[in-house]
Amino acid sequence: MAIDYSLYLITDRLLVGDKDFFDAITYALNGGVTLLQVREKNIDSKNFYNIALKLKQIAREFNVPLIVNDRLDIALAIDADGLHIGQNDLPIDVVRSILGKDKILGYSASNVEEALYGEKMGADYIGAGAVFATGSKLDAGDAIGLKGLKEIVEHVHIPVVGIGGISINNLSEIKAVGAEGISLISGILSQKDTYKAAKELIQQWKKKS
């Protein structure tokens, strides 16, 4: 599968406010989200499984791959398109061997060393950040800035997606340093109109600069 990393939506059921969680995601997919990650914390396995299964069905309608965050077992159980892991998750080499080579494997990195390690251990892409300071609960320390993102892009040979504090106002800078896409949570899910938010982001991203 050719993966389009342009607009990568990560879920958080606690950030949709009054909106219906699945509707908010469906509208965002309709608006132009190209990749979807189900990332839910403080949730029991049964609920995570049920949410992931439903999102897989929704994502499939849009021909968008569904990636599971952290939980290799959920990814296997719903036969997700991939898994995204970070520094506090299972060891990446162990994950790759269980997940198999055909699934998408993403790896969070906040510096070149982590990114190179991820690439070496079998990651298909790097989620690099937090680029800018953010309120979302990401597994990230201090912001790495455009400089940190650029360094990661320059050192690995796999796609790099920027994450953390990205908005319509700064995404051209993310693109300018060579990232293959932008990843957002609240920048889409917390917006009143998730369709519009996604549409504006993808249009801005695809603009010739």
Place this chain on the structure above:
Amino acid sequence: MAIDYSLYLITDRLLVGDKDFFDAITYALNGGVTLLQVREKNIDSKNFYNIALKLKQIAREFNVPLIVNDRLDIALAIDADGLHIGQNDLPIDVVRSILGKDKILGYSASNVEEALYGEKMGADYIGAGAVFATGSKLDAGDAIGLKGLKEIVEHVHIPVVGIGGISINNLSEIKAVGAEGISLISGILSQKDTYKAAKELIQQWKKKS
């Protein structure tokens, strides 16, 4: 592997008090624990993996199987001897198909219906409870009593282990209704001397009645 369900210790790193977690478990194994389950909540995957891996090594020294609670991915990652799931975990049929038929699969049940479902879906044993009221944070509702335990034992053909509020003072009642073993957390781990606690429990359990 022939499994001895007699004295089944379930972990909780938050219940060992001032004692070293791994020492407390090692002493309990030395005292006579026959089966070990690593059950840790509110923990990231990396830490759960590291704890489970270490406990697998410790359990192996005592020839005791190590079962992982809830997290199928951790069980696969450390190649555990089995997995224990409950009503709020992944669907048991999905779990069995991913785990494979050679691994031990335990299922929590608090009534006959759940126990029969677990047996039908491939469980190797049932963890039935809570038998008595307990302070430990188990995935259990109200106590089912000896009557509830007895009903489960009488309806399934796989081993049943009693759990919840079991102590040296009531374990003979658990045995009398036909359970194959007793499962404890704080009844061992919160005791000052986990070796002595386990030893007294197993001696009492093995006593001819």
